[in-house]
Amino acid sequence: MPGTETAYLRYVALGDSQTEGLGDGDDSTGLRGFADRLAEQLARHEPALQYANLAVRGRLAAQIRAEQLAPALALRPDLATVVAGVNDLLRPRFDADEVAAHLETMFAALTAQGVHVATITIPDPARISPLARPLVPRVTALNERIRQAARRHGVTVAETALHPVASDSRLWSTDRLHASSLGHQRIAAALAHALRLPGSDDTWTHPLPPPPLPTGRYAATELRWAAGFLGPWLVRRLRGRSSGDGRTAKRPLLLPVRTDGSPV
Known part of the structure; x- marks a missing residue:
């Protein structure tokens, strides 16, 4: 798909841990993530681009709307990404209509200000982890x-x-909840392609080479994942805690973007 002549000068990302960049880098060296990667691609064609990332891990769609929408509007972007809803999917009382209403409120407010908004749909979680099969109807409804x-x-x-x-x-990273570095790269490429940015194409849809044959026992692998990631997540939920407690946006202001491949 050919690129368009649209030049974006102010990009703001709203969302949760995926937009913050978990799974692509770490908190000590810096998180990158699909939003940073998309900003880098934008900046290669428009060096004057400024970029802010308001995302905070663990946030539900309602919290993203309440905490990030007004600051995003105040930054007066011409491009925004809004990616939310996965944390809601994991809650017992998930309501697709309620979550979608929060997303639509953000869509409406941003586009009414003349912002070009982009978002993504959620892949099949059962293909990532068979234990997530009960979430498939929720994902289908939300998408x-x-x-x-x-x-x-x-x-x-x-x-x-x-x-x-x-x-x-x-x-996907080992926790199966966040994209890996390669996954974030593909999400950024998908958004660039959907936005028809110069140099974008559909190669992000192409399958990876066949994986090596699995080693070890499947059941043992699932048990290790449950003990290492699912268990701690459930404990936080039971205690009413979130991975984002006490955290703020990593990049709340519009700033220039480096294009050297490091966290921006």
Whole structure:
């Protein structure tokens, strides 16, 4: 798909841990993530680009709307990404209509200010972890509502849910909740392609080479994952805690973007 002549000068990212960049770098050396990667691609074609990332890990869609929408509007971006809802999917009382309403409010407010908004759909979680199979109907319901809200407000949707490669385990970190560095790279490429940025194409949809044959026992692998990641997550939920408690946005102000591949 050819690029357009649109030049974005102010990009703001709203969201949770995926937008913050978990799974791509770490807190000591710096997180990168798909939003940073998309900003880098934008800056290569428009060096005057300024970029802010308001995302905070653990946030629900309602919290993102309450905490990030007003600051995003105040920054007066011409491009924004809004990616939210996965944390809601994991809650017992998930309501697809309620989550979609928060997303649509953000879509409406941003586009009413003339912002070009982009979002993504959520890949099949059962292909990432069989233990997540009960979440599939929730993901399907939320994706459809995201598409409907996007159509109503002219929001660009990167359809990561429609391509099997998005559920390849190599695109996900060991916790199976956050994209790996390669996964963040693919999400950024999907958004760039959907936005028709110069130099973008559909190679992000292409499958990876065949994986090596698995070693070890499947059951043991699942038990290690449950003990290492699922268990601690459940404990936090029971205690009413979040991974984002006490955290603020990593990049709350619009700043220039480096294009050397380091966290921006």
